[in-house]
Amino acid sequence: MRFIRRNLSLLAFLALAGAAMMGAYVYFSPASGVAEVVAAGSSAGALSAPFVKPVPARPVLQRLIQSPGPIRVGVISGHKGNDSGAVCADGLTEAEVNENIAVRVVSALQARGIAADLLTEFDPRLDGYVATALVSIHADSCDYINDVATGFKIAGSGYTDSSSLSICVEDAYRRATEMSYHANTITPDMADYQAFRRISSGVPAIIIEVGFMNLDRPMLTQQPDRVAGGITDGIWCFLDQIRSGVSYAPQFAIPPDGG
Numbered sequence: 736m737r738f739i740r741r742n743l744s745l746l747a748f749l750a751l752a753g754a755a756m757m758g759a760y761v762y763f764s765p766a767s768g769v770a771e772v773v774a775a776g777s778s779a780g781a782l783s784a785p786f787v788k789p790v791p792a793r794p795v796l797q798r799l800i801q802s803p804g805p806i807r808v809g810v811i812s813g814h815k816g817n818d819s820g821a822v823c824a825d826g827l828t829e830a831e832v833n834e835n836i837a838v839r840v841v842s843a844l845q846a847r848g849i850a851a852d853l854l855t856e857f858d859p860r861l862d863g864y865v866a867t868a869l870v871s872i873h874a875d876s877c878d879y880i881n882d883v884a885t886g887f888k889i890a891g892s893g894y895t896d897s898s899s900l901s902i903c904v905e906d907a908y909r910r911a912t913e914m915s916y917h918a919n920t921i922t923p924d925m926a927d928y929q930a931f932r933r934i935s936s937g938v939p940a941i942i943i944e945v946g947f948m949n950l951d952r953p954m955l956t957q958q959p960d961r962v963a964g965g966i967t968d969g970i971w972c973f974l975d976q977i978r979s980g981v982s983y984a985p986q987f988a989i990p991p992d993g994g
């Protein structure tokens with residue numbers, strides 16, 4: 736009793752301070768759960784508001800391959816539905832060379848559980864097309880130009896950063912076909928390719944010229960699985976980067992048709 740009487744003012748102060756801190760805590764606590772409370776610290780006697788860190792909404796980047804995720808790849812079969820492209824003396828057309836490869840890439844992707852669209856050159860679906868990646872398959876001239884008119888080349892979209900996709904396909908294609916990269920004949924036609932302008936911005940897109948129909952003809956016509964395998968492996972490399980978050984697809988949405 737003597738102890739309580741002697742320390743009455745101290746006890747009253749402690750009770751008052753406790754009530755004040757509780758009041759401050761209740762008053763400053765956030766009303767809803769949209770924000771993440773990092774720290775609601777209150778050191779003895781001092782009033783302090785909780786620190787609130789806003790958490791922006793972020794797209795989901797990692798999905799299991801088996802789940803019907805938003806990963807989708809478009810493959811354009813060059814010239815299909817429009818014209819024949821380059822034509823060889825014996826009637827072999829670029830359009831048929833391209834298609835022979837494009838259908839193999841699409842079915843290989845589908846076999847790995849990826850939603851893949853086989854598109855024609857001026858496919859109506861290309862307007863505002865949303866995908867994880869778009870790859871257009873073409874081949875070079877059948878005319879004999881010179882002894883170095885051999886090899887493949889790739890041009891990326893000038894509208895969306897497509898360098899990761901480009902590097903992946905270049906490496907994988909070189910490894911699969913052992914062809915050389917023919918860099919010095921990239922035309923403005925390739926860099927400003929019509930489909931790049933039509934698809935949704937934010938979709939990484941490349942056009943690959945798989946080889947010259949003259950000097951590379953045996954590879955293109957007799958080993959289409961090898962050619963298609965290189966492109967498929969390159970796309971897979973890029974999708975791996977997307978899944979692991981190394982590459983980020985700026986516009987990474989589920990297509991309007993829902994899958």
Ligand SMILES: [Zn+2]
Nearest residue numbers: 813820873874
């Ligand atoms: Zn072409």
